[in-house]
Amino acid sequence: MECRAIINSLSDYLDGADSRMPDNEAHSIETHLANCPTCRNLKLELSEIKTAARELPLHTPPRAMWTRIANAIEAEGATENAPARPARNSSGWWESLKSRRFTFSLPQLAGLGAVTVALIVAGISGMFGTNPPTLNLTGAQTALLPEEGEIKADLERRLAAINARKAKWDPQTRAEFEQHLAKIEESLKRLRQALESNPQDAVHQQMVRALYNEKRQLLEDIERLKW
Amino acid sequence: MSLVITATLTHSTGAQTFNRTFSVAPETSELEVVNQVGTIKVTPAAAAGKIVIIARQLDGDTKIDATQNAQGKVKVEVTGRGTVDFEITVPPSSNLDLLCYKGAITVTNLGGSVRARITDGNIQFTGLRSPRVEAHSTKGNVSFSGEVLPSGSYTLKSFSGRVDATLPANADFKLSAASYRGGMDLGGFQMKFEKQTDQLVEASHGAGRASVYLWTQEGSIHLHRKP
Numbered sequence: 001m002e003c004r005a006i007i008n009s010l011s012d013y014l015d016g017a018d019s020r021m022p023d024n025e026a027h028s029i030e031t032h033l034a035n036c037p038t039c040r041n042l043k044l045e046l047s048e049i050k051t052a053a054r055e056l057p058l059h060t061p062p063r064a065m066w067t068r069i070a071n072a073i074e075a076e077g078a079t080e081n082a083p084a085r086p087a088r089n090s091s092g093w094w095e096s097l098k099s100r101r102f103t104f105s106l107p108q109l110a111g112l113g114a115v116t117v118a119l120i121v122a123g124i125s126g127m128f129g130t131n132p133p134t135l136n137l138t139g140a141q142t143a144l145l146p147e148e149g150e151i152k153a154d155l156e157r158r159l160a161a162i163n164a165r166k167a168k169w170d171p172q173t174r175a176e177f178e179q180h181l182a183k184i185e186e187s188l189k190r191l192r193q194a195l196e197s198n199p200q201d202a203v204h205q206q207m208v209r210a211l212y213n214e215k216r217q218l219l220e221d222i223e224r225l226k227w
Numbered sequence: 228m229s230l231v232i233t234a235t236l237t238h239s240t241g242a243q244t245f246n247r248t249f250s251v252a253p254e255t256s257e258l259e260v261v262n263q264v265g266t267i268k269v270t271p272a273a274a275a276g277k278i279v280i281i282a283r284q285l286d287g288d289t290k291i292d293a294t295q296n297a298q299g300k301v302k303v304e305v306t307g308r309g310t311v312d313f314e315i316t317v318p319p320s321s322n323l324d325l326l327c328y329k330g331a332i333t334v335t336n337l338g339g340s341v342r343a344r345i346t347d348g349n350i351q352f353t354g355l356r357s358p359r360v361e362a363h364s365t366k367g368n369v370s371f372s373g374e375v376l377p378s379g380s381y382t383l384k385s386f387s388g389r390v391d392a393t394l395p396a397n398a399d400f401k402l403s404a405a406s407y408r409g410g411m412d413l414g415g416f417q418m419k420f421e422k423q424t425d426q427l428v429e430a431s432h433g434a435g436r437a438s439v440y441l442w443t444q445e446g447s448i449h450l451h452r453k454p
Contacts, residue, residue, distance in 0.1 A: 224261060
């Protein structure tokens with residue numbers, strides 16, 4: 001398969017059993033991913049976005065919010081169109097917008113979904129006067145080291161295996177592990193920011209590598225301890 | 228074919244004691260210990276060709292398995308939750324691989340390769356004459372004092388703790404030391420610097436044959452001269 005075909009099918013592939021993708025197509029994608037670092041990175045980034053989206057708290061917008069949005073659109077449409085257009089019927093263009101039928105392609109729907117999530121997050125944070133939740137999308141960052149994609153893929157695999165077992169741990173152990181991991185992540189984030197401002201800085205490159213090793217070591221230990 | 232030896236337990240003052248002795252080849256003996264919580268102390272054996280393991284199970288619900296494989300390597304592994312303190316004696320040239328999640332690891336007066344890893348706790352190596360040393364703590368201090376053998380490799384790392392290395396004044400070694408936040412004290416060694424910043428030092432002392440790598444992200448690094 002070509003990269004273009006992979007990109008079009010990656011979202012379905014990541015949906016797993018829900019996507020009803022034929023086994024042979026899934027196998028072709030896996031074969032391609034094994035040999036194409038670019039698509040592998042894309043897959044990693046997409047799966048991190050999906051994971052992050054899943055972890056967003058679920059909020060139901062109040063019914064009044066939709067009314068306010070409808071009113072705002074209605075008012076804006078009326079102001080902009082008043083001099084140029086003939087008077088509309090009493091139902092208004094919000095009503096005609098609602099009655100119209102639209103069809104979207106899957107990529108358009110995915111984009112629409114992402115915009116909707118962003119709008120809801122922005123709307124909710126605006127309503128409550130808080131900052132929007134910070135998402136840890138390290139996989140979506142630009143690689144600062146040549147081998148960074150491979151490193152992240154390895155760490156992601158190890159972490160996924162540990163996360164699958166973590167529910168069985170006692171709460172204290174889980175909290176301690178997450179604290180260790182968070183501290184390493186925090187340092188990594190700080191150093192990556194420093195490296196972003198000067199990507200050729202060999203000292204920061206070395207330190208970022210050391211922190212990736214630290215994270216890998218922690219995950220390896222947990223695997224060895226058979227938790 | 229491996230020999231599986233079940234724990235021998237005795238009860239004394241509320242704690243259970245595990246005792247096991249293995250016959251090994253003195254020059255090529257190998258020991259691996261995986262502990263969950265507690266201490267691991269390893270010292271030279273009085274009797275040649277024996278690895279003696281004494282463990283006190285202080286609390287919790289733990290199980291200790293001790294096995295020796297066909298090549299003579301001894302592996303001791305703790306499973307379950309609880310504290311176990313080990314006191315182990317080995318032939319002086321034994322190769323060690325020690326892992327503990329929380330507690331402390333100390334190794335004294337041995338001459339084989341030593342690898343120790345702890346997530347939460349200190350590692351202390353004293354009086355070693357080892358060709359290869361690796362000590363790595365995530366949250367704890369790491370200290371080493373001993374000989375530096377020609378072509379030896381000495382790696383001491385801690386994410387948030389202090390790293391101390393006490394080396395003979397006449398040792399020949401190539402140093403790579405990095406501390407992102409805690410600073411470095413190189414202890415008066417007259418070195419030839421190849422790279423020197425506040426956070427990273429690459430230098431050599433004498434003929435620079437052995438490799439010494441010291442790293443800490445949050446802690447400090449201290450190099451000491453042993454007269």
